[in-house]
Amino acid sequence: MLINISRVCKSFGAAEVLKNVTFQLDRGDRVGVVGENGTGKTTFLNIVSGILAPDDGSVAVKRGLRVGYVAQLAPAPENITVRDYVRLGDERIVELESRLKAIEDGAPHDPHELDTLLHQYDMLGGYRYDARVSGILQGLGIPHLQDRQASEISGGELRRVMLARVFASHSDVLLLDEPTNHLDVYAVDWLEGFLRSTDSATVIVSHDRYLLDKAVNRIVAFNNGKQLNFTGNFSAYEKQRKAMEEQNRKKYLEQKQFRDKEMDFIRRNMAGQKTKQAQSRLKRLEKMEWTERDLFRFRRFKLSFTGTGRRNKELVNLKNLSVGYGNPVLSGLDRLIRRGDRIGIIGRNGSGKSTLLKTIAGQVVPLSGELWLAENLKIGYFDQDVQLPVPGGTVSGQLLAMDPSFRNEDLASYLARFYFFGDDLDKPIS
Secondary structure (H helix, E strand, C coil): CCEEEEEEEEEECCEEEEEEEEEEECCCCEEEEEECCCCCHHHHHHHHHCCCCCCEEEEEECCCCCEEEECCCCCCCCCCEHHHHHHCCCHHHHHHHHHHHHHHCCCCCCCCHHHHHHHHHHHCCHHHHHHHHHHHHHHCCCHHHCCCEHHHCCHHHHHHHHHHHHHHCCCCEEEEECCCCCCCHHHHHHHHHHHHHCCCEEEEECCCHHHHHHHCCEEEEEECCEEEEEECCHHHHHHHHHHHHHHHHHHHHHHHHHHHHHHHHHHHHCCCCCHHHHHHHHHHHHHCCCCCCCCCCCCCCCCCCCCCCCCCCEEEEEEEEEEEECEEEEEEEEEEEECCCCCCCCCCCCCCHHHHHHHHCCCCCCCEEEEEECCCCCCCCCCCCCCCCCCCCEHHHHHHHHCCCCCHHHHHHHHHCCCCCHHHHHCECC
């Protein structure tokens, strides 16, 4: 046993996020945690990691357990390069290196200490540590960042650096919250291989079903206020979940049929000759545990793109276009974009994908070539770093800043499609 959680509860104000959660992590476990946003997945990880204390229940952790945790949001470190920051992941190796350097510089030491330290360094993989760090940086697609200051890189880049540091730590347990965010397809492929080969126990919160198919052997699902456990990967979970739903639906219908029949008897006989029988049956119904109609509840997200009424077919035309900041990252681009096109752009991080989109959206000036846009073309652009039009504004304020023509009743209806209701509309974004 590495970590054991028993009947844990956690609330924030009046909102109960976790209720009677029980979980055990053993060596070799690769656990995927699934559920809709707001069901307590990140809170669960924070409790497993020790960042949060439960309101009730117990958390037991094996003595000396080393836990590496990559949260969704983390502050940027100051005054350190990316490579040096990643190297700090395995503090045991770093501390041994510091002591060995001190001895090399003449610090007093026991005659046998040097042999002991060198043996420990070898056993921990110290001589291979720099190669390990380089491999991780390469796998995550960020070797070009290693000499940059960690405080000067973008949010998406920092996210990958945090992942690299935790992977370098060689911890007993890895806790990963949405690890594929900001990774390109090549880095995701490397990540899947890393997670399959690591000897660390892993707990992964993710909405990426493909990652959960390849990298986990257990699923913990949070849904409808319940915690449910499944064996196997995500596909196995889906099959088991559907079977459970069918069994639950059958039991619900049987109970409903029984209850309706009993209530019919009660209504007909409560004031008649069989009053005692009716009262007895009513008490029995009141004591029964009833099955809910839906074992799992999922909010269905519906998004549709309506036509603009534009008649011309040609919308954007790139001719020998070069894009970049001072120096071109992409050159010789030729592409005609027509109405109805659905185009996917793939490539390694840093290869110019976002720069191309920003150039088309008018946020970056082309370096050379021609960029033609249809007259009065309206472009909607979603930035991976989510630049808000009103920093610190409210949910509804952001939408009004983008489109002041929204009426209040239309605004509420539109935001409800994205699961913002009632007071949510006036909450500040921070």
